[in-house]
Amino acid sequence: MSGDQGTGGRELTYLEAIAEALSVEMERDERVLVLGEDVGGTFGGAFKVTKGLAERFGDRRVMNTPIAELGFVGMANGMALMGLRPVVEVQFADFISTAFDSIVQFAATNHYRWGGAIPWVIRAPSDGGIRSGPFHSQNPEAWFVHTPGLKVVAPATPADAKGLLISAIRDDNPVIFFEAKPLYRSVRGPVPEGEYLVPIGDARIARRGSDVTIVTYGSQLHEALAAAERLAVDGIDTEVVDLRTLKPLDVDTVLDSVARTGRVLVVHSANRNAGVGAEVAARIAEEAFMWLDAPVTRLGGLDIPIPFSPPLEDAYRPDATKIEAAVRKLVAF
């Protein structure tokens, strides 16, 4: 577990931190290249994360692809086998399903089957709350956490976004990098310059507390921290664990926190049913049962496609208010 996000110095948005990680790695390592729909030219992707990269590194290293996810992720598999380090952007995480076979059948199993490493990264802009409807709001991380052979990361802060992306690019395995698109421009924070790495597989205590633990990741970290502030007013001292990596899971950090607080709420934007929170809750039940003072509780999206209309999407999604209420219930148990 590492916790220091740095203070002082320059601040970047979450989006700028990702862009910086890409340029640091492309500068350092000729094997790193970027590909995906609309990532090249002067355009720089649907969210403009790769803007400027084509001008700086040329079309050879920043490739526009046709709308063919199964094909271009499969192509990244072959590039990776031949020693390149492709960083693939799927335009929205929702469209990652189109590439499913190339990811979960080929990339995920390859090293185990015959020793061929697939060191790619797929960047997947995920998450909702921004009125984008069922096909531009998804959090499909559980599909990939369920798949042996992949690594899955989901940073919540600019520093982690940079540090984890650099680690992902240097990792010799296929890594799916879920970017929380509601954070792109709304969150700003200190980000170390240059080659800053955050290790894959390390959770972070984002807030220290003694009464209750919230385990979360991605955009819900910010909701959890906001809820913790409100709870503090009433003397409820909340610890917040930011998982940062979803596979491999840093169970030790979670268990250590639960051992100290005895109460735990797991929160994510993805629907709750068979989500990452189910695995976290199961590990706590198996390995920290003796420390629990209340049932492990989960808060996630409802088990429905993500609706578009504001009152429906708000009903679907966890937020600070719902987290606060869930914690109060836990504390009162």
Added chain:
Amino acid sequence: MDADLRISLHAWMVLTRTFDDAMVSMWKQGRGLGGTFSQRGHEAISVGAGMALGPDDVVAPMHRDLGTYLVRGMSPERIFSNLLGKATGPSRGRDANLHGMGDLGLGIIGYISHIPQALPTTLGAAMAFRYRGERRVAMTFVGDGGTCSGGFHETLNMAALYRAPFVLVIENNQYAYSTPLHQQMAVSDLAARAASYGVAAERVDGNDVEAVYRAVSAAVERARNGEGPSAIEAVTMRMLGHAIHDGAEYVPAELLEEWAAKDPIERHRNVLLEDGVVDTVDLEKMREVAQQRIAEAIAEAEKAPYPDPATVTEGVYA
């Protein structure tokens, strides 16, 4: 072509453009919800193709086919309600903008984002008609970008193999989001892609509503008569950004100017005037009727209720 039909094609294009212009200005004023797609420049395709279908046929429009929804009888207030996330839209606030606007009563299969899911689904509708021996046709649309996806090729292969009553309209509007045609594929003839699978294919001027109507009507007739599937490549230009937020700075201004001169509505208007089918008074009246119709639709959609959050889990299962 019969004068009433020509007037009708024109009136639907005018209504479609009026809707589109009003939608774009609403979103610019901050009265929209989320994103939306302008179809400006695509009126001849969505209206011409939509009008070629019979009442029992089925269509799966894509995100630039506003005209097809209107022609099939989906009211402008229902469409605006969908755009605004209201309970009165066809998706009841569930799906965004022009997605999810399905209504089987109108023969419309709702759109899903994932390209090109509409193609195999529409082929399936055609196969159901063939299975039951019905003389019905299923039609869908795909962009130039969508022709690069595996599902396009899988669908056309099967459509030809099974001689399905299937019609595909390829909307070649020169761009897939920011990516011009020549960065998507090494060929430029999209009709040829379809022809290579044994699908009857031709290319038409996508800004000529009567040409689109004639080509698609012939394809629908072939399909209805058991003569197999067709693909019509309609060549046009996306006149605004990919979606409402996109300024499309990557599109050369000269290209837009060139295509602005070929505006499908302006062109058809001149043809109708030249042929004496209408006069300027008729056209002015048509424009006023459309504006009135769209203004009413917007007012109704804006005052329609949002869905009740208590119903959020309703409808997941049949």
